[in-house]
Amino acid sequence: MKTVTDTFKILSLMFGPSRTRSRSVYDLLGRDYNLGQDTRYLNLGYWKDANDYDTACRNLALLLGQRAEFKRDDKVLDVGCGFGEQDSLWMKMFNPGQITAINITPLQIETAWERQAHPRIQYQVASATELPFASESFTKIIGLESAFHFDTREAFLKEAFRVLKPGGKLILADIYPYKTPANPAEWAFTWLIGGFWQIPLANSYDETTYRQKLSQAGFKDIQIEDIAKHVWKPFQHYAQERVNAPEIRKRVHPLIRKSWGTPTDVTNMIAYGIIEAHK
Numbered sequence: 240m241k242t243v244t245d246t247f248k249i250l251s252l253m254f255g256p257s258r259t260r261s262r263s264v265y266d267l268l269g270r271d272y273n274l275g276q277d278t279r280y281l282n283l284g285y286w287k288d289a290n291d292y293d294t295a296c297r298n299l300a301l302l303l304g305q306r307a308e309f310k311r312d313d314k315v316l317d318v319g320c321g322f323g324e325q326d327s328l329w330m331k332m333f334n335p336g337q338i339t340a341i342n343i344t345p346l347q348i349e350t351a352w353e354r355q356a357h358p359r360i361q362y363q364v365a366s367a368t369e370l371p372f373a374s375e376s377f378t379k380i381i382g383l384e385s386a387f388h389f390d391t392r393e394a395f396l397k398e399a400f401r402v403l404k405p406g407g408k409l410i411l412a413d414i415y416p417y418k419t420p421a422n423p424a425e426w427a428f429t430w431l432i433g434g435f436w437q438i439p440l441a442n443s444y445d446e447t448t449y450r451q452k453l454s455q456a457g458f459k460d461i462q463i464e465d466i467a468k469h470v471w472k473p474f475q476h477y478a479q480e481r482v483n484a485p486e487i488r489k490r491v492h493p494l495i496r497k498s499w500g501t502p503t504d505v506t507n508m509i510a511y512g513i514i515e516a517h518k
């Protein structure tokens with residue numbers, strides 16, 4: 240029965256008019272629809288020195304943590320924290336003072352509290368576009384593969400700037416097209432491929448526009464590094480095999496397995512950036 244209702248939900252996300260229901264995506268994925276073995280990461284991973292999904296996701300979190308240069312007196316905000324795997328890792332590896340991790344999906348926050356309890360990590364249900372925090376509350380804001388979902392990313396950048404302390408740093412791993420869609424056919428294609436993942440059309444712009452939006456929000460010293468070659472192809476290569484593992488066949492819906500296991504080469508279309516900006 241779950242398979243039938245989930246089929247309906249998947250199709251309605253893919254072909255329904257909305258591109259802003261990101262919570263519905265992760266409600267649907269629940270606790271079972273992911274590729275991990277020992278972790279519940281929900282990102283594409285950094286595959287430069289990795290051969291399996293858990294390691295690739297962990298390495299991506301480490302890469303972001305290194306760029307953040309966490310210090311013991313840092314007050315960190317993690318936006319779109321998933322199940323909170325990276326927060327425990329950052330605490331263990333870099334020992335920042337405090338992490339507040341927010342997520343729009345209550346089930347993931349509930350699971351994070353169950354699995355990752357640490358006295359200096361707080362998990363909270365909240366939206367990155369309406370941050371329930373006073374201005375200048377945090378020294379670092381970090382988002383591991385989540386900002387492309389926010390409705391809109393631009394609204395989030397303004398909020399991020401507001402809640403960062405002067406001198407604070409924003410670090411994101413984010414997804415955006417190499418080229419902003421320029422005609423109805425390109426917009427239609429963008430609408431179609433962003434369907435299941437509920438990527439708002441307003442977030443489909445290239446690196447130049449991304450930089451402009453960061454500086455319009457007030458950020459300076461902006462750096463963007465594209466690591467797409469260490470993300471898309473190796474993820475797809477791995478996922479093609481992994482979706483056939485008996486354990487995955489048992490717990491992941493066939494349409495989700497199909498989408499993860501179908502090698503669509505997006506390397507020349509979609510960038511995967513590590514974004515750094517300062518207040």
Ligand SMILES: C[S@@+](CC[C@H](N)C(=O)[O-])C[C@H]1O[C@@H](n2cnc3c(N)ncnc32)[C@H](O)[C@@H]1O
Binds near residue numbers: 367368
């Ligand atoms: C691709 S997952 C990444 C999760 C986690 N960072 C990881 O790497 O495992 C994107 C996450 O963003 C969260 N999200 C989407 N829209 C959000 C919003 N407006 N505010 C906060 N979190 C949001 C989703 O619930 C999901 O957990």
